[in-house]
Amino acid sequence: MSAKPIVPFSEPPYLAGLPSPYYKATHLAWQKVCRAFFEKHLLEHALEWDTAETVPAHVFETFAQAGMLIPSLPAPLPVDWLKRLGIHELLGTVKVEDFDYIHAMIYCDEMARSGLAGPGGSLTTGIAFGVPPIVKYGSKQLQERFLPELLTGKKRTCIAITEPSAGSDVANITTTATKTPDGKHYLINGTKKWITNGIWADYSTIAVRTGGPGPTGLSLLVIPLKGYPGVSMRRIKVGGQVSAGTTFIELDDVKVPVANLIGQEGMGMRYIMTNFNHERLTIAIGATRSARVALAAATEYILKREAFGKPLAEQPVVRHRLAKCGALLESQWAWVEQFAYQMTQLPKETADVELGGLTAMVKAQAGIVLNECAQCAMLLFGGNGYTKSGQGELIERIYREVPGARIPGGSEDVMLDLGVRQLIKNFKNKTKALERARGSSKL
Structure with missing residues (x-):
């Protein structure tokens, strides 16, 4: 169990001391070193840098030198290439050949603990989505020309x-x-x-x-x-x-x-669509953590803020609003965890087909949940949540970022429609495969 009580909704259940079937010792060790690295090199100044609208160049260099851009790539990692470049493990904790989507989920979740997508995205978006098509579909000659500098962060892409x-x-x-x-x-x-x-x-x-x-x-x-x-x-x-x-x-x-x-x-459309699956799952993980940051901040606030002679937490209407968003948040996180686990169990080609439509839906749902949690936090913070400075500054910023989860990577309405169309397509294809051949009495 956690050494000290934590604010409700502030951590995923597995970090709040509750049992989970997903996390092995390697995942728990990875979470600890990720948190320490991000707190030292990113999270401490994330709001400050986001306000300045630019993360200093030295931060990217620090991440590149530590190999901490690599985990933004889809799992499994390009192991042969990484070892050729002298990259055998990440933060001295996880061998590159052992890195899976649970590790990737932890990486994205921990990076998003500022509640803001901009600082982390300024570092990883290019390599996360610009490099995988070269790794998966590029010729040997193309890879030789570009991957050494891109994988080591000597050059940047988008x-x-x-x-x-x-x-x-x-x-x-x-x-x-x-x-x-x-x-x-x-x-x-x-x-x-x-x-x-x-x-x-x-x-x-x-x-x-x-x-x-x-x-x-x-x-x-x-x-x-x-x-x-x-x-x-x-x-x-x-x-x-x-x-x-x-x-x-x-x-x-x-x-x-x-x-x-x-x-x-x-073949560009096919390459783009498979690349989108990683992008959408990454967005879903980050948006879910941003929702958690907003809701945890609101919970902490209502425990100390008083109105009408008592703390806001003693107002039933406040607890009701928080409960509805909390249920959405934890349900969304459970779906994200399930997704990451499924990605560790399925070959990439199978996952693209079986989970492609669902990936679109989990991304869309993450944006919906973030919107609800950010709005809840802003309303509970009141005027403080509508102010660009002071104790509600982060909530105002998170609320402003909600469209950045709902639009990029495929806008919400398109994603919901795509998800259902893909599920129906899979069902029809499987049904057709079971149909009897014409003129045959055999299944």
Whole structure:
């Protein structure tokens, strides 16, 4: 059990002394070193840096040198590559070959303990979502050119899918990549918007149109960004996650070798969709912890704040509001834990099919729960929760960040619809597989 009483809702049940079937000794040891590392190098100044809208460059360097960008990649990790680069274990605790999605979940959860998505996202979004397509689908030559510097943090990258007129509607992006007459290069023209980490990125894994309309015309390329001819970038002012470097990118006859193609032409949509599963689960984990931070802060506040002659915690209406959000929060966390466990048990190809739709739903639900918990916290803090300084400052900031969980990675309504469509598709495919062959009396 925990050595001292903890504020209700402030920790996941497994850290509040309650039994869980998911966590092995390696997971518990990983949680301890993760918490110590994040508290020292990120969480102590997270709110301060987010207010300044930029996390200092030395923080990224510290994470890179400690190998603490690596856990943002999907499990299992690219073990052969990491060992080639001299990375054999993480924080002296977990061997890279033993790292699983429970470890990944703990990493994301601990990083989000500031309640803010921006500081952690400023460090990890690029490698978490920009590198996996190269690892999974890139040619050996492409990997040799880019992975050594990207995996060690010597260079930074980002994922660039969204455009001004195509967000969740990925199949209709318009940025084009046209081959030069000699067939050796692509010329890229178009714009990308709301690209997290873009302003700091040396490279981008970018979705482009190499063929006709629709999903079959899409491909993925690696393109240089900072200082590269034809590329211009500027930061975008957004309502939340302000320190994550949201960027507008313009591409004007940007020339890159054909060898920068990831995988095959026309397969971009498939690559993007499988990459989205990791992104959506990561968002769900972080958003659930942000909801926990908000609700725990509200609980602590109502225990000391008095109104009408007694603490707010003695007001039934206050307890009722807190209870409803607490039930949502713990149900959501249980779903996230279940998801992470399932990811440790299923091959990646099976998980993409069986959990793809559910991943969209768990991401959407995380945003809904965060909205409820942040709103509850703001209402219980009253005027303090609506103030950008003082004891309610964090609650005001978390509430402002809610759309950053509900829109990126696939907007909420699209995710809910996608989830059900994928479940129905799987059901129909399995039903069809059981149908009797025509003219046969056998099942």
